[in-house]
Amino acid sequence: MSRAALGVWLTVASGLAFAASGPLVKAVLGAGWSAGAVLAARLTGAAAVMLLLAAFADPRGLWAGRRELRTVVPFGAVGVAGVQASFFLSLATLQVAVTLMIQFLAPVVVIAWHWVVGRRRPSTGTLAGAAVTLAGAALVVQVFGAGSPDPVGLAWAGLSMIGNAVFFLLSERSTARLSPVALLGSGLTVAALTTWLLIGIGALPLVVGAGTALMDHRELPVPLALTLLVLVSTVLAYLCGVAGAARLGATLMSLVLLSEVLFAVGLSWLLLGEAVTPLQLVGSVLVVAGLAVANRAAEPVIAVPLGGIEPDEEGR
Structure with missing residues (x-):
């Protein structure tokens, strides 16, 4: 299996795991736990x-991580905790569909970053x-059926989108x-430390609810969940x-990870009994088609020499 193919499979597996x-x-x-409590746990x-x-x-790499604070701190604080915390906060005033669609614009941010800052022109x-993939994602999450967005919610969702882009970019670079x-x-x-800090300053509520949850009328122990x-x-x-980003690059990895949309729809139907509409099925086909088009591109981006410095073999 080629390096790129393995990267695709790893990223698809990541999308499935995230969708769960x-x-x-x-x-x-639904069992009464607050967003802060779930995120902290x-x-x-x-x-x-x-x-x-x-x-x-x-162990040596873990020790080296302590010396790579310029990478590790933004990766953890922004790319992980910031993304999830801002997503939860946006849901206070935005519908889920709007928030998800804004999050899924992270690949566009990655492409724009490479194009404008790194002078790396994306391939056709x-x-x-x-x-095509973003159009399909819009249909799957039914963004066009959402209500008028709230400016504060949009701001939180925008921060979540930027955090996602940071995660993709840092994953690509730091694994070197x-x-x-x-x-x-x-x-x-x-x-984790960032989350507890947000809880400490009151930005995230900490409420522990019941010990048993319901999943489509079936009991589920909260510790198991x-x-x-x-x-x-x-x-x-x-x-x-992270392993997929190291093999694909941030641009293509962020596109393939949109497979999470398909998995989220399927798992919601299987586990929660939520119906899939015909419009969502059309969107699913568009997502798969868009991923196929992106995957057929030989390189995720086309590097442009900057200041006389030639790119390496992988265009980085």
């Missing part, structure tokens, strides 16, 4: 698991794939110096995502 968090979080929130548990894995798998295939397990062990620790949220939808999801 939707039904799990929805069930726990998720990131604190994931940080503990990743630190343990890193201590056994790459990448631009076409981005346009740190292994995925070392990066995540350090980054998730920063994310939180364990799956930590191990599958956080640890596994971020490991696959």
